Amino acid sequence: MGVPGAFDLTDDAAVLDVPYDQQLVVTTDAMVSGVHFLPHDNPADLAWKLLAVNMSDLAAKGAEPLAYSLVTALPKTIGDEWVEAFAKGLGEAQRQFRINLLGGDSVSTSGPLSLTVTALGLVPCNRMIRRKGARVGDALFVTGSIGDAALGLRLVQGALTQPIPEGDRAYLLSRLHRPLPRLDLVASLRVFGTAALDISDGLVADLRHLAVTSKVRLQVDTQAVPLSGAALRLLVGVPALRRVVLTGGDDYEVAFTAPADKAEDIAAAGINAGIKVTRIGKVVEGEPGLDLLGLEGAETDLGVGGWRHC
Amino acid sequence: MGVPGAFDLTDDAAVLDVPYDQQLVVTTDAMVSGVHFLPHDNPADLAWKLLAVNMSDLAAKGAEPLAYSLVTALPKTIGDEWVEAFAKGLGEAQRQFRINLLGGDSVSTSGPLSLTVTALGLVPCNRMIRRKGARVGDALFVTGSIGDAALGLRLVQGALTQPIPEGDRAYLLSRLHRPLPRLDLVASLRVFGTAALDISDGLVADLRHLAVTSKVRLQVDTQAVPLSGAALRLLVGVPALRRVVLTGGDDYEVAFTAPADKAEDIAAAGINAGIKVTRIGKVVEGEPGLDLLGLEGAETDLGVGGWRHC
Known part of the structure; x- marks a missing residue:
């Protein structure tokens, strides 16, 4: 081998x-x-x-x-x-x-x-996509769905007590144990991406890394963050799990910025690669960091979140 | 950095x-x-x-x-x-x-x-020196001196009870803790070497690796193996330490084979690089393995030796 x-x-x-x-x-x-x-x-x-x-x-x-x-x-x-x-x-x-x-x-x-x-x-040559490079006016995208691995970890830890359909259970565990790196999107990422990183520490923490390294502010529409059916079904019963979804780690999806006028080309490239790509925000003027829009109630302190190892 | x-x-x-x-x-x-x-x-x-x-x-x-x-x-x-x-x-x-x-x-x-x-x-391109490549008729060389690190380890372990001059003590410990990779000989090694490896597991064990991978027999004159002054002074008092020297690990010297008629050029390259290079044997016909010549008494079972981690 x-x-x-x-x-x-x-x-x-x-x-x-x-x-x-x-x-x-x-x-x-x-x-x-x-x-x-x-x-x-x-x-x-x-x-x-x-x-x-x-x-x-x-x-x-x-x-x-x-x-x-x-x-x-x-x-x-x-x-x-x-x-x-x-x-x-x-x-x-x-x-x-x-x-x-x-x-x-x-x-x-x-x-x-x-x-x-x-x-x-x-x-x-000279085409590696860095954390640095996001420009004001760029749109912000993520691949796949966010939070499944963190929910899978809660499942393993016995922290989810509600009934969960067997198919959802298998799906969440698979997302935790068998992540699928987004290799099929690599060529398109190189064409469109101005900055990128994979989501390992959690969406909020990793977007912060990108914002700080690029020295830009990211405005993130948290309601637009793509969730799987399994995650949505869990969140309907326990809305507090949205916090887990937004800050949990181990997703191994890709977050990237790209020129806003390329959004349609990027959507087409995603379909072509069989990878869902969702626009979740934009790069704006301001202090390096995140604006998390659409948070509710106790979620509003999420800005400090990030994944901690067990 | x-x-x-x-x-x-x-x-x-x-x-x-x-x-x-x-x-x-x-x-x-x-x-x-x-x-x-x-x-x-x-x-x-x-x-x-x-x-x-x-x-x-x-x-x-x-x-x-x-x-x-x-x-x-x-x-x-x-x-x-x-x-x-x-x-x-x-x-x-x-x-x-x-x-x-x-x-x-x-x-x-x-x-x-x-x-x-x-x-x-x-x-x-295509110039990496491998373990494989030694040819019958080649001479066998080692850099520096052999066994100092193993004697330094015995010193740290308190296994050497005889009086040792302070300078020798410092030298042996330095050879154990601060090995000097033979980077200055790299260019000459590429010119002359037919096969090479560094001595990390011990002279006998590593020469065996080279012999087996090259599918040749190495005839090693153990009396020619270069020893430092500090090692020689210890061996005069305790001849049994020769076993430690020949099988001990962590030397990080280089053993290599090269055409026998290049011996003078190799000696000159060593002098030029400030690295002693000593001829200790030759590649001969026969089953892949080692002939250890010049062993005395209980040393004659050395052929099976090699360094074990502590």
Whole structure:
């Protein structure tokens, strides 16, 4: 499952070609048991998520996946069965994201299981989309639906006590455990995006990151934030969950700004890629930060929100 | 301390140029407290060693350092003072190895401190030196001196009870804590080397790796293995330490094969780079593996040796 220059992982390093008209994009994400996932989580799901969160960073930057390195720090309690299931999940995710392993390291630890991926991607020269770059007058978009993973986490934690249809339950758990990085939108993002990032810490926190780095103010219509059917059905019964949806993490959707007059082209590109793209606000003059419009009651202090690890 | 394309670490990814006539070399090494180092080890030394062991892999592959990503998993017991000392050591190592940080991740852990670096280097196209490539008739060389780090570790562990001059003590500890990757020999290695690796697991174990991957037999004159003055003085008193020297790890010297008729050029290149290069054997016909010549008494079972983590 290695790239050609990985020499079946029998050397001290791998060697890779970067085409002359491309640049290398590098991102790293680590996951620690008890912090980013639970010790009894399914190993195949973990493998998927580990690769997916790194691919999501590449996607949001406009980069195509190239290869990745993996470091596993395994406690002695991890058995062969776990390792086999993990490797199988990794293979499945590799095929899905069209990326191969180039090497890494495997160490033992007296502490919790931890997993680190450094992902390499390719982007045409000077075309990486940064957090910086949003311009006054741009429109603000997000892909997919927001808050499903946070609701899935509440479900796992037993914090949702109302009856939930089996299909909604499966959907929310899938959104938590098997995020789908928006790789199919990468080419269009590079065409239209002026600034972008993936939503990992939560919509409010990540939009704030984009606003601060771009030194602009974002006016966000919170009523326009796209919700899945499963999320909507939950919110009808417990309106307070809207707070979870707007601040919860782990969505791995992409938030981006683009010229407002390109909104129709962007909608068409989304349809073409099979990815819903929703306009949720605009870039305005003012202090770097967010205006959250359409909040109700106790939600109005949401501006400080963001996702905290468990 | 970041590279230009790291955007002061304010984005989700870094972007890097790879010149059109170069390839990217990627290597990853992780270090876990209690496995690869001791919890009370000096943080500046740790930072140095973390970068050095990764630079050593690049050097042995004939690659020039480009940039690195860092993941720190820190337990809550780690205070600001530790982090400051670690960052200072990292800065010092970066200047020494002429490499810059391109990003990474920082996570908390309930377990031991662990540190992961993915290092990127550049090599002219198709010139990475592999473990594979040694040819019958080649000579076998090592840089520097062998076994100092293993003796330094014995010193730290209190396993050396004989009187040791203060200068020797400082030298051995420096070899353990502040290894010097042989970056200054990289250009010559690319010219002469047919196969190479760095000595991290121990001379015997790593030469075996090279022999097996190259599918050749290495005849090693163990009496020719270069020892430092400090090591020689210790071995005069305790000859049994020769076993430690030949099998101990953490030297981060380079072992390589090269055409035997280039021995003089290689010696000159070493002198030019200020790095001692010693011929210690040759590549011969036979089953992939090692012939260790010049062993005495109980040393003759050394063939199975290799470094075990503490």
